[in-house]
Amino acid sequence: MGLTFNPIHTTDAGGRRAQLRLPHQTVETPVFMPVGTAGTVKAVPQDTLESLGAEIILGNTYHLYLRPGHEAIRRMGGLHRFISWPRAMLTDSGGFQVFSLSELRNVTDEGVRFRSHLDGSSHFFTPEHSVDVQIALGADIAMAFDECTEYPADRARAEESLRLTMAWARRSLEHFRMHQHEVSWHGEIAGSQSLFGIVQGGMYRDLRKESAERLIEMGFDGYAIGGLSVGEPRDLTLEMISEVLPILPAGKPRYVMGVGYPDEIEQYARMGVDMMDCVLPTRAARHGLLFTSEGRLTIKNRQFAEDQGPPDPACDCMVCRRYTRAYLRHLMQAGESLSATLNTIHNLAYYLGIMRRVRASLEAPKAN
């Protein structure tokens, strides 16, 4: 059994308070998952992530495949052990990075040939290979190999891209079912890896619907909505999520990939999205953008040079309890790496705090 998903309460608006039981961790949902690209949530030590209450983090298959290599990670007992993260993990399929980072891509029905952004070496990814790599990494949740349809895409392009993604989804699932027992922690930890399918279809409601229905027929452990937050206006993102959510089975987790801003993750969670991930809080932090209850702060601005208030007066994270805006500004001005660490800790605390409050508000009203 890969996962069990236990809804505790569902609101009229569709928002679900649930528990997602994964082999390495029971995750309280809705959940925001910090992105740990190359086996590290950039600039933050693992014990700090634990203190922040992160129950599941992402790893990027593309990055880890290139460096240090999935075979090396398999030999070392899988990604959890390699990076010393005992809680839950999810790996993406590598598809998104192949299409956004690599050079000289050549896509066929069979798969995609690309050159590494690191050293120009040539690689060929198929759905089967992506699954093999993800089994070697051994995250609790793996993702089907898909093509993230670009925005804008005309209907013919969206249809063709969807055709590819659906064919790849079936191949991913078949290969996964045959090989999932090969995960390095098989027999050591109860349970097995899960595989999620990814709904694509560009910005076409009927294609999105068709995509969801076909994936459900195949029977994945959970369902993701991909290809959003790729440049489209917010109301289109919302429209696509609204179209797909009611179709997805109530007893499986629903994951919207790559979102979003603080108000977005709250909005989607209240609509019934159970899982989200985004580089925004971590990447923005490294550029000095802090999310706070008073809005966004560009901490490098001169106005903060002698501001002795905490980054966010309403936040009780370890950064806001100890440091001032003036100090964070100084660290950034001076190019000190502690800047990325402290900014990231705060932004993650802010995002995880939002989800904590959303979860509380989705609980059933207490009986009197």
Place this chain on the structure above:
Amino acid sequence: MGLTFNPIHTTDAGGRRAQLRLPHQTVETPVFMPVGTAGTVKAVPQDTLESLGAEIILGNTYHLYLRPGHEAIRRMGGLHRFISWPRAMLTDSGGFQVFSLSELRNVTDEGVRFRSHLDGSSHFFTPEHSVDVQIALGADIAMAFDECTEYPADRARAEESLRLTMAWARRSLEHFRMHQHEVSWHGEIAGSQSLFGIVQGGMYRDLRKESAERLIEMGFDGYAIGGLSVGEPRDLTLEMISEVLPILPAGKPRYVMGVGYPDEIEQYARMGVDMMDCVLPTRAARHGLLFTSEGRLTIKNRQFAEDQGPPDPACDCMVCRRYTRAYLRHLMQAGESLSATLNTIHNLAYYLGIMRRVRASLEAPKAN
């Protein structure tokens, strides 16, 4: 009263186990002081430094004067408050960085004119100005403004340099005595800042002796030996320390600046040096050099690619308890900033661990 220095036990070899009471912290000596150049021990959060047992850290006057500026720090209540470090601090005089980092230096008896390495702006430092800046920063211990004699220096050059340093020491002390009550925490925290004089004299025993005797006449709160570890062979360093230590008053702390390797700090502590600082453990960490009970590790080496042992099997620091050599190598290979953080934490734990063991060995034998 700036400081009190209470020797608990002195060995036949001259090693002293003592307590150094400073306004912000009682420091167990001999002590190694991590260097926090620009208001941060690079890559390490303050709570981690506390967990490591660091009781006193350094700040660099030159760096903080240039950015964010000593007046801004004074307005914010001093360096302790600005960087949120409640324990003891020491600031250097800025002299060493003026001579090693800045451009277009012009030294006269009055002081030194230099250009900032950051923006080329022109600045003039005198002993009085260095003391003013250090009072604004408000560390527990300030240092007299000196000229660090380069190595090699012929006798005439060493004599001339010493003449300047002695004149500047007197001016530093006079100015400090007149203005030390201006420290921002005056009246809030019991005690006052202390000022240490710095013994120079190049590699000439008689100049070193003369330097120490003249500083003692002036009457500082503690005495440092500067101008060592500037390229000379180790036996010369040792010879200069051996010459000076017996002259220095037993009731005042003795500080050797800018040393050293793990075996050096242990050796000097056993000879009677109470305080040392060095960028070595922190700077080497950022370059992937780890100090361990098994010797030095260049963590980036291929041999560690799948080494699942801890960085140092004999170390129980938070890094060695959680992470493998393979993971630290990966972080460095991938250019991840967590690499600097984890490497630095281990190296500091290693240095502070050495001093902890040396302190224990300098205690009086337990009565049976």
